[in-house]
Amino acid sequence: MTAAAPAAGTGPDKPPVIGVFDSGFGGLTVLRALVERLPQARYAFLGDTARLPYGSKSRRTIARYAAQSAQFLVNEQGAEYMVIACNTASALALDAIQEAVPVPVLGVIEPGAAAAQCASSNGDVLVIATDATVQSHAYAAACQARGLRAIEKACPLLVPLVEEGWTAHPVTAEVVRIYLDELRAQAADEGMSPDTLVLGCTHYPLLRRQIEQVLAVSGAGGIRVIDSAESTAETAVRLFNGRAAAKPGETAAQTEIRCFATDSVEKFERLGSRFLERPVGHVELIDLGG
């Protein structure tokens, strides 16, 4: 990749460009939460759809892909801040991304763990995520550093169910029930009484209602569900230090968002609006090699 001049202005009068990166378009749930809180910023979102899913790949591969993607957003789109809107890349490649670009980089794991700490009364936390995120134990480590006990479970069927559009489907409720029953049984075996559940994948906020209903029906309605998209956006507000705060009268509807993908632009445009909760518009196809 050539280090082209930034495409966006970076002067003090211009609102900053925030680069948001995901392996696919699940990270649009994080972008949606960011736009709500920082509507005056400009956004460049990249979904590395040619190489998704990261969730089943190795650390080495994920780090290489994520660093290339971050470099595109910083070097070619002028991003002054990077949000890694992908749990797997945050878990496995945050260091590699921080080394690859000279701007502040925020992942989703730390904000998720911080929100769990605020939500939990007894410090016992459940985490559901992809295979690779769970195998990294990044949530367990981030929770432990805050004095929480976390138990993690991979739920590999949930992403395909969301992408099939079955977010309110009885099959999805049944799959959610099976995964959560297994996870709660495992927690009970370890003597834990969890009161908080972290959604450790950016696809899962689309299943939040199903998850809360399953918990309620299972007599576990007291478990609070933490959406790391929301907590990441709240952390971003503090990190970006007011530079992109809204002026009076500004709304998210006016926010400038450019979307890029490495493949499957049509699918991105079709499904992305479910995650962003508004049309994603035109998605530009880019080639990162490989």
Next chain:
Amino acid sequence: MTAAAPAAGTGPDKPPVIGVFDSGFGGLTVLRALVERLPQARYAFLGDTARLPYGSKSRRTIARYAAQSAQFLVNEQGAEYMVIACNTASALALDAIQEAVPVPVLGVIEPGAAAAQCASSNGDVLVIATDATVQSHAYAAACQARGLRAIEKACPLLVPLVEEGWTAHPVTAEVVRIYLDELRAQAADEGMSPDTLVLGCTHYPLLRRQIEQVLAVSGAGGIRVIDSAESTAETAVRLFNGRAAAKPGETAAQTEIRCFATDSVEKFERLGSRFLERPVGHVELIDLGG
């Protein structure tokens, strides 16, 4: 990639090396069927696990990935024949692979369509496959060329269900029922009376029993299920012209198989045996770039 000297001998006394390629390890169902019929051949299997799934990617991307993979098997492993044990790559990239390597290349689509022609009395055929295979309409075209009418449906949840190990799970039966009911309703709307169902993805043979049970319960037990892994292996026997036929007393247990993957070697070793129906042994990690 450097064009290294073939790693395997190719003299007239040596049994030929057959290269078998898939985006993941589903193609091991094709390798299993090949080994059963041609136990004396030597096999080099490559799963491009760093870049799977192909099923949701574009033709351009799939063609590039598949050509690189075939070149590895021919140039570096001495394959004299190539079997593309991946429906998506066969559907979208068979031409690109044939251009990329100077050996005979066999895909899974044509053998599947040929088997459907033999099985069907009335020429009305159902096909289930991944998104990309269905969008290519490769099966519909291959069936039409043989005077069959085919109707295709993408079933994107079936691969994740197989990889989760839920091959005999009630959730999987329910998902299969939903997909097949929708497909049969669509066929009825078009005035078709299908008597044949092609499994157009190398993961689906692991669901064959579930699929047959769902058809029986739905009053469609007369529909014959075609496993394109089996029909591809039968075509290979003819194509390879007896060069790799067994000598008396030789069995598949003695067959030399080398397995390569571009990522997730541990997962390949763990799950692969379900598809191959015997241990896959050591899987070598290779780097195709990207």
